[in-house]
Amino acid sequence: MKFDRRLVIMITDLHGSKYINVDMIFKQLSAYVLVFILTLGLFIYASITIINKEIEETKNRNNYLLKEFADMQKHNQHLNKVVQEKDEEIALVGDKFETIESVIGVKKDDVGEETLLESDDFSLMERMDTTSISALQKSFIMKFIPNGKPLDIELRISGPYGKRYHPILKIYHIHTGIDMATPMNTPVYATADGVIDWASNSGNGGYGKLVKISHAFGFRTYYAHLNDIKVQRGEFVKKGQLVALSGSTGTSTGPHLHYEIRFLGQPIDPINFIQWDMQNFNSIFEKERRISWLSLLEIINNLMGRKQEQLQSSPQIQDSRGK
Numbered sequence: 001m002k003f004d005r006r007l008v009i010m011i012t013d014l015h016g017s018k019y020i021n022v023d024m025i026f027k028q029l030s031a032y033v034l035v036f037i038l039t040l041g042l043f044i045y046a047s048i049t050i051i052n053k054e055i056e057e058t059k060n061r062n063n064y065l066l067k068e069f070a071d072m073q074k075h076n077q078h079l080n081k082v083v084q085e086k087d088e089e090i091a092l093v094g095d096k097f098e099t100i101e102s103v104i105g106v107k108k109d110d111v112g113e114e115t116l117l118e119s120d121d122f123s124l125m126e127r128m129d130t131t132s133i134s135a136l137q138k139s140f141i142m143k144f145i146p147n148g149k150p151l152d153i154e155l156r157i158s159g160p161y162g163k164r165y166h167p168i169l170k171i172y173h174i175h176t177g178i179d180m181a182t183p184m185n186t187p188v189y190a191t192a193d194g195v196i197d198w199a200s201n202s203g204n205g206g207y208g209k210l211v212k213i214s215h216a217f218g219f220r221t222y223y224a225h226l227n228d229i230k231v232q233r234g235e236f237v238k239k240g241q242l243v244a245l246s247g248s249t250g251t252s253t254g255p256h257l258h259y260e261i262r263f264l265g266q267p268i269d270p271i272n273f274i275q276w277d278m279q280n281f282n283s284i285f286e287k288e289r290r291i292s293w294l295s296l297l298e299i300i301n302n303l304m305g306r307k308q309e310q311l312q313s314s315p316q317i318q319d320s321r322g323k
């Protein structure tokens with residue numbers, strides 16, 4: 001015989017009795033709890049799956065970004081290298097441009113004002129005993145440092161040195177030399193002893209046919225717009241020696257000589273040197289203050305002094321003098 005364990009509660013009130021099957025309620029409740037637990041489980045499972053997926057995605061994204069970062073770093077390195085190369089190129093082009101500027105006689109900024117020695121020696125001119133410079137020393141200086149005209153005709157300056165409006169290029173620039181009007185084929189002479197370091201009919205830009213002479217102590221002279229060059233590169237020339245015939249080659253509106261003096265590569269006003277001679281020997285020390293004349297004179301004095309000593313101590317030379 002089966003024992004029935006159904007639990008029934010009977011509620012009795014004024015209207016009568018009511019039976020409540022407790023077991024049924026318990027079963028229903030269990031079903032609800034089970035459904036709830038299952039739902040919760042499903043929810044947790046789904047959540048974990050989603051979170052895992054998200055973690056995976058984040059990892060992937062992270063890896064991707066790391067890779068991209070590495071690529072960008074590589075690219076950055078490459079760009080840095082390119083920039084460095086360009087910098088070098090610019091520096092190189094700058095050098096070339098400098099040359100081109102000087103070749104066509106154009107320079108934007110003031111020529112070498114800062115870089116050339118702004119000599120204080122001239123406040124020290126009192127220290128320099130110019131009266132003690134002997135005639136021999138003076139003639140030595142006048143032989144080796146450019147002075148006087150490069151032409152044997154009357155000086156007619158058609159374009160001074162310095163800032164001016166370029167008649168052909170239509171821009172303001174520093175005229176690096178002095179223009180002297182000449183008839184065609186006027187002889188052009190070296191203004192000091194030196195060596196021809198440039199004698200070329202082409203490749204000189206606005207200068208046209210050009211001769212450059214390297215002189216002692218850092219000086220150089222340029223003779224431009226020539227019609228005919230009479231010397232060759234490497235040839236030693238004396239002051240007053242014919243180097244060319246004037247003309248109108250390059251950037252030129254008519255026959256003239258563009259004469260330039262450079263000291264340590266930088267143009268200086270040639271007029272002070274053109275007007276410099278034995279009579280006004282000391283004038284250059286006042287007029288051209290960018291050259292350390294004091295130290296230059298010391299060198300020359302030293303050189304000449306030694307030469308005189310040698311002359312005096314050499315019996316052969318004394319003998320030959322005696323004859």
Ligand SMILES: [Zn+2]
Pocket residue numbers: 105159175177178179258259
């Ligand atoms: Zn000129």
